[in-house]
Amino acid sequence: MKRVxxxxxxxxxxxxxVIPIPHPGAVQRTPLGIRVPLPVVVNPDLAHFYRTRGxxxxxxxxxxxxxxxxxxxxxxxxxxxxxRVPHVCAQLDxxxxxxxxxxxxxxxxxxxxxxxxxxxxxxxxxxxxxxxGETARAPSSPTxxxxxxxxx
Numbered sequence: 001m002k003r004v005x006x007x008x009x010x011x012x013x014x015x016x017x018v019i020p021i022p023h024p025g026a027v028q029r030t031p032l033g034i035r036v037p038l039p040v041v042v043n044p045d046l047a048h049f050y051r052t053r054g055x056x057x058x059x060x061x062x063x064x065x066x067x068x069x070x071x072x073x074x075x076x077x078x079x080x081x082x083x084r085v086p087h088v089c090a091q092l093d094x095x096x097x098x099x100x101x102x103x104x105x106x107x108x109x110x111x112x113x114x115x116x117x118x119x120x121x122x123x124x125x126x127x128x129x130x131x132x133g134e135t136a137r138a139p140s141s142p143t144x145x146x147x148x149x150x151x152x
Contacts, residue, residue, distance in 0.1 A: 033066035054090030
């Protein structure tokens, strides 16, 4: 499937994290949030993405700071088990715009989002991207949400 559309700058994808996990018991609560194990070999782009978002990347895990009552949801994204957490990217300014969009520090993971239709599951009603031939979701309207604007 081919991704079509342009980033509208709504920043919804910058306000949540969806992290792959190996099994439901892999997510650990910590005094400051949660700790999630990383694969044995960590992709440098993924590590850069996590660090840019303000997460602590350890050799074997990533730590996500969360308020004590923040919901942590286990689920699936396609065949992958994931944890979904609310987390505002450290690079958003007070207006919800990315401070590093279009710079060399902008993570590759952000530039290629969404990669597959499942990436849109949490933002389907607002995100201006879609996939040609997609049957998993239909946009609620053919026009971007009123919250959309220019990225960065």
